[in-house]
Amino acid sequence: MGPLLCCLGIAALLCRGLACPGPCSCSTKKNGRLLAECAYKELPEVPQGLSPNVTILTLSANRIGWLRRGAFAEVPEVQSLWLGYNQISGAEPGAFATLVELKNLDLSHNKMVTFPWQDLRNLSGLQILKLNNNRLAGLPRDAFQALSELRSLWLNDNQLTTLADGTFHPLPSLSQLQLFNNPFNCSCKLFWLKRWAESTSVSLTKGGSTLCAAPGRLRGRAVTDIPAQQCVAPSVQLTYLSKLDNTVLPDGLTLSLHCSVAGSPLPQIRWRIQTPGRGVEIDGPNVARDGSLSPSGRVKQSQERFLVFKNGTMAIPKFSKEDEGIYTCIAVNDVGTREVSVNVALAGSENPAEDLLQDDPHASPLGGRSCYKGDEMDPVGAGEKLVIVYHVPREVKGTAGGAVPRVGLATLLLALGIALGW
Missing domain, CATH: 3.80.10.10 (Ribonuclease Inhibitor)
Structure with a gap:
């Protein structure tokens, strides 16, 4: 069976x-x-x-x-x-x-x-x-x-x-x-x-x-x-722009970064900003030819702090500790994408040059301004560190007896770090 x-x-x-x-x-x-x-x-x-x-x-x-x-x-x-x-x-x-x-x-x-x-x-x-x-x-x-x-x-x-x-x-x-x-x-x-x-x-x-x-x-x-x-992939160079003279700046420091790009077709420039309190993405210029800010409906409130011009310059008026962070310029065309980042820090000191050299043994001689060579792209996009030491001076009395802050050459320093990963 x-x-x-x-x-x-x-x-x-x-x-x-x-x-x-x-x-x-x-x-x-x-x-x-x-x-x-x-x-x-x-x-x-x-x-x-x-x-x-x-x-x-x-x-x-x-x-x-x-x-x-x-x-x-x-x-x-x-x-x-x-x-x-x-x-x-x-x-x-x-x-x-x-x-x-x-x-x-x-x-x-x-x-x-x-x-x-x-x-x-x-x-x-x-x-x-x-x-x-x-x-x-x-x-x-x-x-x-x-x-x-x-x-x-x-x-x-x-x-x-x-x-x-x-x-x-x-x-x-x-x-x-x-x-x-x-x-x-x-x-x-x-x-x-x-x-x-x-x-x-x-x-x-x-x-x-x-x-x-x-x-x-x-x-x-x-x-x-x-x-x-x-068809040439983008290259990018990021430089610091400043007016280093004895001009009185009653409104504080204006930080300016300029992003120069090359490639074919000509790359578009985008910005990415990461500060301790926020992250901001800006896909293009938000300042018109006449210097006015683009209509508020097109610019998010978080972007109004950063003025982006068509020529690749970004300006941050009244730069403060809250604006410290990583600033990234991104160049994009049909062939590819390249980016470079700088780490911007603000500090005060009676002798900023001395403090800078103590804090960063790799600092370049004073007066250096270029902070990236586009043809030497950092593959991870970390870029080089840019350290700005801003000396807050003692008050200088004006002719009318008022106190006017003065910013001079010796009080604004730019140091170039070594590219991460090199």
Whole structure:
């Protein structure tokens, strides 16, 4: 009786393992994998009733137009999923997220405008991804962040005009990439792809057909032909500006920092200020040509303290201890980003030069003003320390007997530190 029950049990398992929707044909491969063959069946959607043990699912050449969330929840063990030559225009987030065993995904020759890129975070074992011959116009920079096993990526024949810097960097196993027949705009935003293509060991299939569609002067030329001299990463230099004379400054010290940038295209300047009491981000000038502050609706209250001019200068009137902190100038263009930071401190002393040399044995001779060389970028963006020692003088009596604070050359000192990490 025992052997009979055992045989019946095995038969039941086999029957359950071969459960198959009507339009499909299912079979067991020699390697033990279950195949569900549902191609060329005019199916408008993913069929229901598939066995949870299916590892190969073929749905090519049907009429599927959309993939809903959980469309493949019944087949969590699928390793190869073929969906080519359908009419799929998009997929909801979560459509593929349950397929954690997936190794091969073919969505080629569809009409996909959108794709749930976040689903790829669950597909860490994916080895082949075919998205070619669709209508994809872009993809996020971190789209392939989790695909450390991906070997072959097909993106050709889409509507891609650019790709974010570093798109393919998270793919250590990549050996084949297809990008041809996309209308690439070969601006400096795509210059990183030229450099990557020249240094990578990845095979760019039909690399010569990866052509520029714009701008006009580069139309028809290979992406790898973008002229290097037209795309130069930013360099940045930060200097301290001061009027070192005996001018009376009744309103106190005005700190001025000037950020000089170079690059092609000309970089935009942004500022980041971190003081003990606040952090401020300023994306551009807030002072108009006539010297007036931009309308209050465009300038946050936290930014009004810092006057940023179009020429790259920042001024902080009535600079005080509350304004001490790290001031960072950030230069941004289509090729990349560079930044330099200075640590500004305020101190008082009867003999500031003596105190400065005691506090900072690396201080440069007095009168130094440049605090960063843009071509010698600190990779961590820490920059050099800038220490300002501001001597608060004794009151000087004016002609009317009033007390007027006076600031002179000997009372305002600038010291240059050594770049962090050098």
